[in-house]
Amino acid sequence: MMVSSNCSTEDSFKYILYGCMFSMVFVLGLISNCVALYIFTISLKVRNETTTYMLNLAISDLLFVFTLPFRIYYFAIRNWPFGDLLCKISVTLFHTNMYGSIFFLTCISVDRFLAIVYPFRSKTLRTKRNANIVCVAVWITVLTGSVPASFFQSTNSRNDTRGKEQSTCFENFPEDTWKTYLSRIVIFIEIVGFFIPLILNVTCSTMVLRTLKKPVTLSRNKISKNKVLRMIFVHLVIFCFCFVPYNITLILYSLMRTQTWINCSFVTAVRTMYPITLCIAVSNCCFDPIVYYFTSDSIQNSIKKNRSTRTREVRFSETQAPENFIQHSLQTLKSKIFDHESTI
Template sequence: MVSSNCSTDDSFKYTLYGCIFSMVFVLGLISNCVAIYIFICTLKVRNETTTYMLNLAISDLLFVLTLPFRIYYFAIKDWPFGDIVFKISVTLFYTNMYGSIFFLTCISVDRFLAIVHPFRSKTLRTKRNAKIVCVAVWITVIAGSVPASFFQSTSHRNGSEGQPLKTCFENFSEATWRTYLSRIVIFIEIVGFFIPLILNVTCSTMVLRTLNKPVTLSRNKLSKNKVLRMILVHLVIFCFCFVPYNITLILYSLMRTQTWINCSVITAVRTMYPITLCIAVSNCCFDPIIYYFTSDSIQNSIKKKHRSTRRRDSRFSETQISDNFIQHGLQTLKAKIFDNESTI
């Protein structure tokens, strides 16, 4: 049982959430809107990988659009938006987090099939199958996220001046944790985190082993370095965003089900949980980095945009130079005419 004398002040989380969520909202909104625009309007050729990326960007954007409600709540400590908006916000939070994990895993598995089994995977790696996988991912994460929102609801408390306030995203009873939430955590950790983590690490390891074989050493060194950089960026972002939070969530669940009595551990977990949650939410900003390093078509699209912008700028500067040259010539001609007239 958790000792009743074990008290921890984690009020810093309100300021932390407000600041980090505001940054994630701005950066995530811009980057994911740009990514979706590139996927839909700019890319002429879409493959399996870009299908997964487009769905990942949509998942990120949906979550980012709910952040202003959370920012308001953590700033004011009151929820005036009602239970329906609250449940939608909770559902989209878990849908984004575990949807991101699944879609990143799909990208990793797709890369594994393309490099390790390029011929045998031709029938599997089709755009139609990629769309089917994306639909299955959406159904899975929504089905797993909706129940979590049913166990979270707003509750009433009195503010500092005695006014009634609604709280949410926190303060669930120990009985709710022991009866329902701990089981949900076990399920989502196994299905939504550990299995994808194993798949990501295994696929990346197999790709690295394949690239280091003597047969592949003679290939283009530049393309090989690009694949290695792609794998490194993918794994670093996946592990940085999701490993700390999911491990802390397990420890937090053990704490809330009164499995521990150690106050120092409880203090550490209560301190780490808000920090790791903010890191997990920041995946909305890091995912576009994966888009850039994973897809050659996206890099080419951005480079084309950059080249066209430079061409427009160069044309504009050339026009400016020619205009200045003409104006200078006219002024010189006028000066000469004026000098000739004054000497007559």
């Protein structure tokens, strides 16, 4: 759809960009989140409220990753042959993953805030049962915000350069659809799914930093304080890097599609930035395991334990190997002596 008859809206580069980026995210996201899921469900003996949020975050990432092969095929062929239902599911899981990730990262940030700023008063709040309740509420919220986007026809027809009819998935919606429906969805998900979590993340991190600077906490172990600072830094960098550019651009993209702001330079800039920021947002599937490692002592201890176990096994096999070789050599020599004696 042309935004303005005087503006060029050429953005076909996005299909190559999406195809390459989504392929990389599929491989890295699948491997890293499967490993994370294995650690959460099998390797960890005890799960706390933080790992409960991380487990749900890994499940959210994997659900989205499993839809990527269909999207990759679509970006390569530029035709959606899988039907309207699968397009709806793919789009729903995309939004569920993005805003589910934002919410679960926010839960981790709030949990860390309660543990450090109010360590004693928050003991009754920071329980596995309450964490499970919060996770259910998060899933309900993100599905409530994501599913309405698939209520209408998600696939549309268009003609390619050769005049052949092709099917698109969640693209080329008319101006009326954006003005009456999609723009309202964008407003809802931006306020509830982005701005409120962003404020919570920044506020919680600021309060934690302020608490760590107090004289009472100066006597705390320097290593543990550095650890907390590293956690906050990694958490905020990943959150801001993955989600801030895309959600700001999404607002501008909505203004462009609803004809609220028509300017050729603006249209060109937004249509260029939107695919780039979307790819950055999708990459959160690969970055989430980094948050797992830096945020949870349980994860670090589990990985170190597995590593040390493998090291001990290797060393044991290496020490056993010479002993077995010597024993085998002695047995061979002994049998040869007996054979020699029997021939005399």
